[in-house]
Amino acid sequence: MAQLDISVVVPLYNEEESLPELVAWIDRVARTHNLTYEVILVDDGSSDGSWGVIERLKGEYAAVRGISFLRNYGKSAALYCGFAAAEGEVVFTMDADLQDSPDEIPAMRRMILEEGYDLVSGWKKKRYDPVGKRWPSKFFNWTARCASGIRLHDFNCGLKAYRKKVVKSIEVYGEMHRFIPILARQAGFHRIGEKVVEHHARKYGHSKFGIERMVKGYLDLITVLFMSHFGRSPMYFFGSLGTLMFLFGGGTTVWVIADKLWKQAHNLPLRPVTEQPLFYLAILAVILGVQLFLAGFLGELVNRGSSDRNNYRIDKTL
Template identity: 85%
Template structure:
């Protein structure tokens, strides 16, 4: 059985050559001061500056530094996924490479995981140094995420987080889902999710790599993760239920339109041809859509049945 380190620090980075030496030196000073064994995993997400050369030089100075370099820019979620796969620490800490997250928070975050029993602790940048145009959309985004997920966190997107090892080995971060790691952890069965107010520092080097397009992607991802949490294992419940409802509404309306015509015809009342009534075509459309949705749910079940993840469950304890 492999010997675990006390802490793994996973740092995704993209064009952060100036901040890396200071960040690694700071992490080393804090963690060594606590007498802990550690590793720093620097994941270069396809930087086009000298970031990788800096990582290589830091590896020579700090044996605890490890590096992963992508051939191109895949995004923060991919960097975290590879960092989590490599992590060998009992507690895994993530932070951004731009020095806006303080390594001084590491001991307290580790304490909350090991001594207070949390599975995941997310940082809350209560006082932010971002411009107003970035803060207010972030507040609205976090309010929406809290409402949809039921997880009472103020800052879902904070890069400074701490995880119990079992959490990062049980979740799969993909696409742009790094914003919703607490939701992914909750879906996997880790419900002890906490929050800690952390220091947010003004950016010292470079500039932000994220634009306003992340807000659009963020809401689309929120819809995805919310849908997957409810219907990921049983898509028929959603598509089949909605399809059946539309089929019944369309079918009943069609019968009513035709029945109304026959009644008026039998009693020699004024009537319109069925094909002249827009309601008849709307009813047929509802029937067709209902059948298609039902078939989508059926196909989803067939695909899900063939998935290797279908019977993957988190087992907390066993007695034999």
């Protein structure tokens, strides 16, 4: 079977009203530009009639494929399964709420195929979201930009385009869908671009994400940055930090005791070591240093026993 030009992965949760309009829009764009395509609708445990709509759309459009979860697992799980099923040369993701425009597909596809990008992320420069959603998003994107070094304005934009081998090389889990560009760079794909895209006001329903996504987002940012730098060598982080704390605590303890002995030898006023808060802080630093070092050592043992410790992605051979 010939390879499809594009795959469009659409994770959804309770979006029965918008699905027919979205699929018709994608179909219209693909036909206008003579693109062979598939639309993979991943129903993330919807409680409305979304799956029934998907079944009906499958009868109307041969390009529609559906995946349904027994319960709500989250957007990352939906993307992971959609990526695994995708067969197109260029893989797109977009939200099901009609806020992302399928009209952006041809231009983003050209950026992948003609300009050599591995990943192109949409930038909703003009957004039609409430202020309470826009400003936290701006701060979150600024933090992610500074922490990762990837110069994207909108990490969380649902509209993205990927070279097929990118989505087959990364593992999206938890709430990591916000950090796919970081995961892609970690996997060796450094050609990451950005395109200003049109954003539409929500037409049906309401947002499925609450304020808790900001907390989860920052925790996941810390996780993905740690894994990208120290995932295969946790001793470099825990061992280094533990050694520094042990040396600081040990050196401070020696200084406190030596200071007492010197004052005692010269008949100077002194305080008992056990009455000095610095002594207890030094002992705490020693204990924490040992624990951190042991954490790094245990992490190395776990990593050494991992079945994929030598699982390297080979791009080309001769």
